[in-house]
Amino acid sequence: MQSLQLARRPGYCESGQGIPISANFFSFQLSTGGDKIQKYAVNFEPAIADSLGKQRERVLNKVKGQLIEHIGKYVFATTALYSAQTSTQVTLISNFDNTDYTITVTPTGPVESDLEIKAFYNKFFNSVQGRLNLVMIGRKFFNPDRPVELPQHKLAIWPGYASSVGTYENGCLINIDISHRCLRTITVYDQIAEIRSKNPSDFRNAVAKYFIGAIILTLYNKKNYKVDDIDWDMSPNSTFADKNGQQSSFKAYYGSKWGKNIVHDDQPLLRCKTKQIEALLVPEFCVMTGLTDEIRADFNIMKDMAQATKKEPHMRLEESAGLIKAIKSNEKANIEVVNWKADISIQPVTLTGRVIAAGSIMMGGNANFKINDQTGSFDRDIQNTMYSQPNLDKWGVFFCENDRKLVESSFMTTLNQVISTYKVQCQKPVLFGVKSDRWNDWEQILRSNLNPSIKMIVCILPGSRGKSRLYDDLKRMIFSSLPVPSQCILNATLKKDKGLRSVVNKVIMQINAKIGGVPWALQNLPFSDAPTMAVGIDVFHKAGSHSVLGFCATTDKNFAKYVSLPKVNAPSEEICSQLSECMVQAITQFAIENGRPPARIVIFRDGVSDSQRSAVLEGEIPQIKQAFSKLRGDGKLPEDPKLIFLVVNKRINARFYANQGGKVNNPPLGTIVDRAVVEKNGYDFYVMPAKATQGAMTPTHFHVIYDDTGIRCDEVQQLAYRMCYSYYNWSGSIRVPAPCQYAHKLAYQYGERANNSGPPIPHTHWGTTRCLYFL
Structure with a gap:
C-alpha cells in the first residue's frame, strides 16, 4: 500500500468577520550568522x-x-x-x-529536520528557565517562592509556566501559558497518620491506594518523584551502603547531608524509581503534589482553587509575557540568552481571526431559533416539543422504599410538569419500590420485571454526587446482560427543591435521546449536499486494565442519530484492529437507513497527542480504508467514500485574546484561528467553541491529518464548530464536536465500570439500536 501523506492546508478561513487577536506566542530567534545549528x-x-x-x-x-x-x-x-x-x-x-x-x-x-530543531530549541529554553530557580515538575516549571496558600484546605498552589518552542507560519515562536501546581502543606507523614486514624484496621492498604502512583516533592531539594511502593519493612533507622560502600542509616545520612533531623522513627519509606536509581524517601520530608479524585469531588476546594488560578484574560497574557521579562532581568538566565545571541520578544504575536456564526436549532413542530452567539446557551429555548420524540409507552421508576414519599411527591410532580411542557407522548410510568439499598435486592427486582420490550427505566439511587454504591453494578448489568436504557438520579438531588425543575428538564431530554429520539437538531449544516456520516472515535485507557474503544457514527442527514459501538480490547491489543469492524458496521447501518452508503465520512478523533499523529495516519486510516475494501468486495459499496480525518486536542497551552478598544478580552464564540501560529506545512486550526465561565477561554485545536474530499477549509471549520452544539447532555456548546464527546462518554462508561474481569462486554442489542443509551 502506498504510504499516506499528512494533509496540507487548502486555504484559509474567509467566512465570518475579521477580528484582531493577540496570542500567547512570542518570537524567538537565534543569531548564528547564517550557520545552522x-x-x-x-x-x-x-x-x-x-x-x-x-x-x-x-x-x-x-x-x-x-x-x-x-x-x-x-x-x-x-x-x-x-x-x-x-x-x-x-x-x-x-x-x-x-x-x-x-x-x-x-x-x-x-541539524536539518524540523523535529530535531524543535527538540534543540526546547532543550535550550528549558536550560534558560532552569537558571531562574524554578522547580521543574513534569515538563513545566513552577515558582516555590510565590505560593498561594489555602490554609483552610491544607493546600498551597505554586504558580508556574508551560512553554514550548516550535516552527510556525510566523517562524520560530515560543508558546507560553501560565500553569499551577497544587501541593499539600502537611507532609506525607502527617497524611499517613490521618489515614491511619480513619482506617485503623486496614490502614496499610488505604495508604498504598492513596499514595502509589502519586507525585511527591522533597522539601530539602525540591525534587519530584513518583511513588512506586510503600516499604513498611524499612524505617529511618534502616541502613544502606553509600557510594564508598560504607553502611549508614537514613537518619544519619539526612543529618550529615541535608542538616535535617528526623523526628519520627515509626514511619515507612517511600520507594520511588527513576531512570537513574531507586530512591528511598522519608515521608516526613515529602509533600504530595497534584489533585486527587477526593479533591476534585470537593466543591469548596475546587471553588477556592479556581479563584486562585483562573486569571482574567489581560492578566493571563501579562503573566505569560512575564516569563520572558523574568529571563531578561535575571543575570544568570540573561547571560545564557546573550551568549547564544538569542532574541526573544516580549510582545505577543498578533493576527486576524475570523468569527463565524453558530447557526440555528430545529425543534419539533417545524419550530426553530437562532443560537445566541454571545452565550452559546439555549436552555430556555428548547423547553418545548423536541425535534423527534418516540412514544414512551413502557417504562418504570425504581427506588428504595424509604424514598417512596420523595419519589411520589417531589419527583413525580415535577416530572409530570416537564412532560407537559415538552409535550412528550407517554404512558404513566410504573413505580417499583425496592426494599433495601443492597444490590442483591435491586438486581432481583430488575431482572424479574425487565425485558427488551421495556423502553426505559429511571432509577432513584441512594447517595450523593459520585458516591452511589449501586451505580456501577446497575450500569454493568444494563451494558452486558439486560439491555434496557436507564436514567439514574441520586436521591440527594431530589431533596434539593431549588433547581429540581432544571434537573428534570435535562432528564427528560436524556431519556428521549436514550430511546432513539432527537432532542434538537442543527439547521443547514455544511456537508449536506451529499450523504455524509460524521464519526467520533476515542479510547479509554486505565493502567493495568483493558482499554475500550468508543466509536459513534451518525446515520441521518442532520448528524443527530447515532450507531454506538463500544469495543473492549485485551491489554496488549491495538485499537486499530477493531476500527475496521466498527466502520463496516457503521456504513452498513447508514446504508440501511438512507437507502445508500455515505458519499463522505468526517472523522473526529480524540485523545491523540502531537507525537502520535503519524501513528494514527499510518495505523488507523489504513484500517478504515480496509473496511471500504471489504464492503466493496461484498458488493455493498460502489466506490470508496471521500474521507477527512481530524484529530481533536483540547489539552493545549495556546490562548487567544481579542484586542477590543485597547482592552484584552476573551474572543467571541466561534472565533477561528488558522494563520500565523499554525503549522507551516500542515493543516490545523483553532476554534473557540465554548464560553469561559471564569478566566480566559480555552480553544480547541484541530489537525486535519488526512483529506481527499476537496472540501473548502471554511466548511470543515464550520462543521467542527457547529457540531459542538449537539451534545444532548448540555443545552449549549461544549469544547469538542458532539460525535467526539459521545465516543468519549461511551468508552469512559464501559472503562470505568471495569472490575477484576475487565470492563463489561457489550450486549449485542446495543450494536443494532439507534440510541445514545450510555449518556
Whole structure:
C-alpha cells in the first residue's frame, strides 16, 4: 500500500468577520550568522546507558570548560549536544565518583529536520528557565517562592509556566501559558497518620491506594518523584551502603547531608524509581503534589482553587509575557540568552481571526431559533416539543422504599410538569419500590420485571454526587446482560427543591435521546449536499486494565442519530484492529437507513497527542480504508467514500485574546484561528467553541491529518464548530464536536465500570439500536 501523506492546508478561513487577536506566542530567534545549528554525538567509556541522562550530564559537566573551548556554548540532550559552532572530534577525560570516563564528542553535521530543531530549541529554553530557580515538575516549571496558600484546605498552589518552542507560519515562536501546581502543606507523614486514624484496621492498604502512583516533592531539594511502593519493612533507622560502600542509616545520612533531623522513627519509606536509581524517601520530608479524585469531588476546594488560578484574560497574557521579562532581568538566565545571541520578544504575536456564526436549532413542530452567539446557551429555548420524540409507552421508576414519599411527591410532580411542557407522548410510568439499598435486592427486582420490550427505566439511587454504591453494578448489568436504557438520579438531588425543575428538564431530554429520539437538531449544516456520516472515535485507557474503544457514527442527514459501538480490547491489543469492524458496521447501518452508503465520512478523533499523529495516519486510516475494501468486495459499496480525518486536542497551552478598544478580552464564540501560529506545512486550526465561565477561554485545536474530499477549509471549520452544539447532555456548546464527546462518554462508561474481569462486554442489542443509551 502506498504510504499516506499528512494533509496540507487548502486555504484559509474567509467566512465570518475579521477580528484582531493577540496570542500567547512570542518570537524567538537565534543569531548564528547564517550557520545552522551543529549536532555532536557523545560517547562515554565506560558506557553510561542512554536512560541515565542525569548521570551523563554530571559526568560531562566536569569537563564543561574544556568542551566549550573546542565547540563553544552547547546544549546537551542526553545522547547528543548542539552548538552554533563547527568543530572537529574531541576526546576528554572526566573524573566522576572516583571513575575516569573517556568522553568522545564527534560532529555529525548540521541539524536539518524540523523535529530535531524543535527538540534543540526546547532543550535550550528549558536550560534558560532552569537558571531562574524554578522547580521543574513534569515538563513545566513552577515558582516555590510565590505560593498561594489555602490554609483552610491544607493546600498551597505554586504558580508556574508551560512553554514550548516550535516552527510556525510566523517562524520560530515560543508558546507560553501560565500553569499551577497544587501541593499539600502537611507532609506525607502527617497524611499517613490521618489515614491511619480513619482506617485503623486496614490502614496499610488505604495508604498504598492513596499514595502509589502519586507525585511527591522533597522539601530539602525540591525534587519530584513518583511513588512506586510503600516499604513498611524499612524505617529511618534502616541502613544502606553509600557510594564508598560504607553502611549508614537514613537518619544519619539526612543529618550529615541535608542538616535535617528526623523526628519520627515509626514511619515507612517511600520507594520511588527513576531512570537513574531507586530512591528511598522519608515521608516526613515529602509533600504530595497534584489533585486527587477526593479533591476534585470537593466543591469548596475546587471553588477556592479556581479563584486562585483562573486569571482574567489581560492578566493571563501579562503573566505569560512575564516569563520572558523574568529571563531578561535575571543575570544568570540573561547571560545564557546573550551568549547564544538569542532574541526573544516580549510582545505577543498578533493576527486576524475570523468569527463565524453558530447557526440555528430545529425543534419539533417545524419550530426553530437562532443560537445566541454571545452565550452559546439555549436552555430556555428548547423547553418545548423536541425535534423527534418516540412514544414512551413502557417504562418504570425504581427506588428504595424509604424514598417512596420523595419519589411520589417531589419527583413525580415535577416530572409530570416537564412532560407537559415538552409535550412528550407517554404512558404513566410504573413505580417499583425496592426494599433495601443492597444490590442483591435491586438486581432481583430488575431482572424479574425487565425485558427488551421495556423502553426505559429511571432509577432513584441512594447517595450523593459520585458516591452511589449501586451505580456501577446497575450500569454493568444494563451494558452486558439486560439491555434496557436507564436514567439514574441520586436521591440527594431530589431533596434539593431549588433547581429540581432544571434537573428534570435535562432528564427528560436524556431519556428521549436514550430511546432513539432527537432532542434538537442543527439547521443547514455544511456537508449536506451529499450523504455524509460524521464519526467520533476515542479510547479509554486505565493502567493495568483493558482499554475500550468508543466509536459513534451518525446515520441521518442532520448528524443527530447515532450507531454506538463500544469495543473492549485485551491489554496488549491495538485499537486499530477493531476500527475496521466498527466502520463496516457503521456504513452498513447508514446504508440501511438512507437507502445508500455515505458519499463522505468526517472523522473526529480524540485523545491523540502531537507525537502520535503519524501513528494514527499510518495505523488507523489504513484500517478504515480496509473496511471500504471489504464492503466493496461484498458488493455493498460502489466506490470508496471521500474521507477527512481530524484529530481533536483540547489539552493545549495556546490562548487567544481579542484586542477590543485597547482592552484584552476573551474572543467571541466561534472565533477561528488558522494563520500565523499554525503549522507551516500542515493543516490545523483553532476554534473557540465554548464560553469561559471564569478566566480566559480555552480553544480547541484541530489537525486535519488526512483529506481527499476537496472540501473548502471554511466548511470543515464550520462543521467542527457547529457540531459542538449537539451534545444532548448540555443545552449549549461544549469544547469538542458532539460525535467526539459521545465516543468519549461511551468508552469512559464501559472503562470505568471495569472490575477484576475487565470492563463489561457489550450486549449485542446495543450494536443494532439507534440510541445514545450510555449518556
